[in-house]
Amino acid sequence: MDTDAVVSFDHVSPEDSHEVHVLAVDDSLVDRKVIERLLKISACKVTAVDSGIRALQFLGLDEQRRTSESDGFVPSLKVDLIITDYCMPEMTGYELLKKIKESSMFREIPVVIMSSENVLPRIDRCLEEGAEDFIVKPVKLSDVKRLKDYMTTREVKVGSHDRGRGVDDVGVEINNKRKLEEEEETSDMSSSPPSISTLSSSPSVSSPSSSPTSSPTVLASPIRRLKMSSTD
Amino acid sequence: MLGFGADLLWADMNRLLAFLFHQGVLDEQFLQLQQLQDEASPNFVSEVVNIYFHESEKLLNNLRGLLMERELSDYKKMGIHLNQFMGSSSSIGAKRVTNICVAFRAATDQSNRAGCLRALEMLEHEYCYLKNKLHELFQIEQQRALVAGVRYPVQNQ
Numbered sequence: 540m541d542t543d544a545v546v547s548f549d550h551v552s553p554e555d556s557h558e559v560h561v562l563a564v565d566d567s568l569v570d571r572k573v574i575e576r577l578l579k580i581s582a583c584k585v586t587a588v589d590s591g592i593r594a595l596q597f598l599g600l601d602e603q604r605r606t607s608e609s610d611g612f613v614p615s616l617k618v619d620l621i622i623t624d625y626c627m628p629e630m631t632g633y634e635l636l637k638k639i640k641e642s643s644m645f646r647e648i649p650v651v652i653m654s655s656e657n658v659l660p661r662i663d664r665c666l667e668e669g670a671e672d673f674i675v676k677p678v679k680l681s682d683v684k685r686l687k688d689y690m691t692t693r694e695v696k697v698g699s700h701d702r703g704r705g706v707d708d709v710g711v712e713i714n715n716k717r718k719l720e721e722e723e724e725t726s727d728m729s730s731s732p733p734s735i736s737t738l739s740s741s742p743s744v745s746s747p748s749s750s751p752t753s754s755p756t757v758l759a760s761p762i763r764r765l766k767m768s769s770t771d
Numbered sequence: 772m773l774g775f776g777a778d779l780l781w782a783d784m785n786r787l788l789a790f791l792f793h794q795g796v797l798d799e800q801f802l803q804l805q806q807l808q809d810e811a812s813p814n815f816v817s818e819v820v821n822i823y824f825h826e827s828e829k830l831l832n833n834l835r836g837l838l839m840e841r842e843l844s845d846y847k848k849m850g851i852h853l854n855q856f857m858g859s860s861s862s863i864g865a866k867r868v869t870n871i872c873v874a875f876r877a878a879t880d881q882s883n884r885a886g887c888l889r890a891l892e893m894l895e896h897e898y899c900y901l902k903n904k905l906h907e908l909f910q911i912e913q914q915r916a917l918v919a920g921v922r923y924p925v926q927n928q
Contacts, residue, residue: 569823569859576807576815626854655858677800677862680807 559690560584560616564594564623564635565653570676574622574653577683586616591630591638594623600642618648619690622674625654625661633665640669651686653678780915787908794867796901801864817909823863824902830856831895838887846879849887853879867897 561583563574571587578585588594595601598618621639625632632652640646649671654661662673671689674682791797808815830852837849857872871894878886 567826567855567859567862569819569826570862572819572822573804573807573862576812579811580807580809626858655854655861676858677803677864679800679803 558582558584559619559687560586561620561622562594562597562618563587564589564591564621564627564632566590566624566627570624570653570678574678577678577680578622581680581683581687583683583687584616586618591623591627591632591635594621594635595638598639598642598645600638600645618645620649620651620671620686622651622653622686624676625652625665626656633661633668636665636668636670649689777915777918780911780918784908784911784915787904787911791904791908796865796867796904798864798866800861804863817912820863820905820909823859823865826859827856827898831898834891834894838884838891844882844884844887846882846887849879850876865901868894868901871897 559582561578563571563578563585565571565574565587566589568589571589575585575587586597588597592601621635623632623635632654636650636652639648639650646669650669651672651674652665652670653674653676655676657675665673672686788797804816804819833852834849834856837845837852853872853876857869857876860869860872871890875887875890875894878890
């Protein structure tokens with residue numbers, strides 16, 4: 540077990556395009572191990588890095604390679620999803636999100652933010668910046684499964700990642716979801732939008748969680764399933 | 772006879788787990804970790820937990836150091852350490868430890884030295900308890916694997 544390595548990835552051949560490749564970013568080694576396993580067991584290839592800077596380096600977007608987009612640099616492994624922790628030293632997940640969305644080469648890659656805190660303004664900010672989803676830690680198998688469903692949906696909808704048009708479809712979809720949420724909860728600031736997985740959290744401590752149950756079962760509560768289907 | 776032993780150990784393990792759940796020491800996230808353990812990753816839980824122990828001890832030492840400073844204690848830095856501790860504790864399902872971290876962090880937000888000292892003591896105690904119990908759990912699991920291994924010898928040595 541390479542506890543000292545800050546980057547760990549599976550050896551892939553470029554032809555392996557049907558298996559989802561996820562770039563996971565988290566400064567906590569414990570969380571990296573967990574998210575890595577969650578993804579691998581869900582049949583994803585994983586590259587796990589310990590900082591936003593390393594994530595950008597991996598993509599070829601770091602300061603040293605500022606010209607990556609003009610010199611035709613292509614990262615060796617195509618990334619299908621980026622999942623990043625929010626609270627990280629030096630570069631937060633939000634800052635990483637912004638950098639990715641500013642890049643013409645990588646802005647199509649869905650970015651998911653993870654946070655141990657259920658802070659609504661934070662969630663809103665990330666979604667507004669183009670995050671696909673926001674997961675409240677600890678991350679569970681059901682969260683990862685839902686992310687995989689995104690990927691499949693995207694591919695079916697868009698056809699291929701190279702088509703830039705797909706972004707607009709997904710962007711519109713997100714906006715519609717948010718509009719629905721805003722209509723549903725006009726003044727009730729304490730409940731979070733049901734279409735994102737804040738409901739999966741039970742140890743959330745700061746703000747009141749809208750999670751309808753704190754029972755020890757890992758099964759999704761029927762209420763959560765109902766809520767999720769009502770906004771689809 | 773050996774199979775019977777393995778079953779007893781299995782029962783012991785479940786009894787201990789049930790106890791820890793009942794006490795609120797562990798929550799369902801620990802079960803989630805167990806679900807991630809399989810033939811491909813047969814020691815996943817103990818690997819992650821050992822990383823957690825290693826990191827936690829560093830964090831606890833840092834916290835104690837910061838709090839014992841003769842000059843003004845750096846409450847902000849303590850808060851950062853506590854965020855890390857909270858995060859990893861919740862990731863492995865260490866519920867009681869996580870909750871104490873929350874209370875501790877609230878005390879750092881208020882620069883409440885007495886509160887911090889109390890919280891640190893509770894945290895160290897709770898962490899110690901957790902570590903002992905998890906070691907116990909892993910020991911039973913190891914014994915069970917040994918006993919099962921004797922009965923069903925591994926093909927490739």
